[in-house]
Amino acid sequence: MSLSFTRREFYDLVWSKPMTHVAKELGVSDVALHKVCRKHAIPNPPLGWWAKKAAGKAVEQIPLHEIETNRPDAIFIRNAPAADWKTQAIEVAEGKAKSALQASIAMPKRGSVIVRNTLAALRRGKAGEHGLICIREAGLIPCSIAKHSIGRVAEFLPRLEVAAEVQGFTLTADDQPSRFSDGSQTVQFEISEGYNREKHELTRKEKAERAAWEKRSERRGWRYAHGDPHPIFADWDYNPTGRLSISFEPVWSYRQPTPRRSFNDGKRQRVEGLVDKIAIGIAVVAAAKAERKRKDDEQARLYEEQRQRREMKARFEYIEERRSDELAIILETQSRLEKLETLLALTNNDPGEGIDSRVQEFGHWLRCQINETRALLTPSGLEERFSELNLFGPEDDRDFRPTSL
Numbered sequence: 001m002s003l004s005f006t007r008r009e010f011y012d013l014v015w016s017k018p019m020t021h022v023a024k025e026l027g028v029s030d031v032a033l034h035k036v037c038r039k040h041a042i043p044n045p046p047l048g049w050w051a052k053k054a055a056g057k058a059v060e061q062i063p064l065h066e067i068e069t070n071r072p073d074a075i076f077i078r079n080a081p082a083a084d085w086k087t088q089a090i091e092v093a094e095g096k097a098k099s100a101l102q103a104s105i106a107m108p109k110r111g112s113v114i115v116r117n118t119l120a121a122l123r124r125g126k127a128g129e130h131g132l133i134c135i136r137e138a139g140l141i142p143c144s145i146a147k148h149s150i151g152r153v154a155e156f157l158p159r160l161e162v163a164a165e166v167q168g169f170t171l172t173a174d175d176q177p178s179r180f181s182d183g184s185q186t187v188q189f190e191i192s193e194g195y196n197r198e199k200h201e202l203t204r205k206e207k208a209e210r211a212a213w214e215k216r217s218e219r220r221g222w223r224y225a226h227g228d229p230h231p232i233f234a235d236w237d238y239n240p241t242g243r244l245s246i247s248f249e250p251v252w253s254y255r256q257p258t259p260r261r262s263f264n265d266g267k268r269q270r271v272e273g274l275v276d277k278i279a280i281g282i283a284v285v286a287a288a289k290a291e292r293k294r295k296d297d298e299q300a301r302l303y304e305e306q307r308q309r310r311e312m313k314a315r316f317e318y319i320e321e322r323r324s325d326e327l328a329i330i331l332e333t334q335s336r337l338e339k340l341e342t343l344l345a346l347t348n349n350d351p352g353e354g355i356d357s358r359v360q361e362f363g364h365w366l367r368c369q370i371n372e373t374r375a376l377l378t379p380s381g382l383e384e385r386f387s388e389l390n391l392f393g394p395e396d397d398r399d400f401r402p403t404s405l
Contacts, residue, residue, distance in 0.1 A: 014037065119153065121140055163279035198239065200236055213231050
């Protein structure tokens, strides 16, 4: 967007407040404003002028002199575009996070019922193939962690719940795994733990089991025995790393910034120390979903408008085609009437002596045809026909069937 000033207006502006403040308001740099002043011969306060004025010292304002130039008097400033939804969402969330200390008593240290039920389910759970306890039950927080990490999660979740409450989000309890919700948007998330995969080394017990099976097979001549299958051992060992991560659902939109998806343990940080940032991340993901929904709704609205325009055009063409076809029939009827009248006039012209009764009959029949045709072209005849065909009225599109537009 461009802003327009006269030289006098721009002069008054740069002498009304420090250049850095003016630049921030206009969405440009102070260097760019200095260039504008030099280009249009507009004096601006020298270095230290505002400090002297603030200290109560006498300062002199350089007057604006008129100049003779072919340049137009208007000055255009193209300011920076407005902040995108992501920047705005982060700024709002960071502002809310400043009140986190005041909200720290909003929830008990043990967490809500959802948190307590999740921790109870983790303590009851059994580790799977990768050494992790996985829960995906309705009303519980999705987790995939090792047994020794439950204590960390028990410390982390209540604090995250408080920080999320500051941002306006609470945990949901319905027929799906628990999510953060602000009433309009929900944010799916999961707490997980990484693991390492190593080639499995047979234990002493497994080696003894394999040796015993081989000895039994050797005694029976290596014949297969239905009650004694070959012992099978795991190819890999999975060891949890103890490094926790919280990840959010992906929100992707074409040519749009994407929110951060995960917060992880690092060499010098743990997720427990990132609670406020994670809560801000929840707000940003929700803002991203809201923005994507807004764009989807806008796109759907535009598509619907285009579809309606195409349908209106098709409907108009359908009506015009029907009317044109009927007009062609009316014109053909009128032409037929003129030909009938001409033919009747010929039969009545100089009939001669001893004219055959068949010609008289033909003339009588022609008059009937003319009367019938002329009746069709009268206002009452046309009204009756148009009514039967649903033409030239509110039901012109009665049989219109829009195709897939």
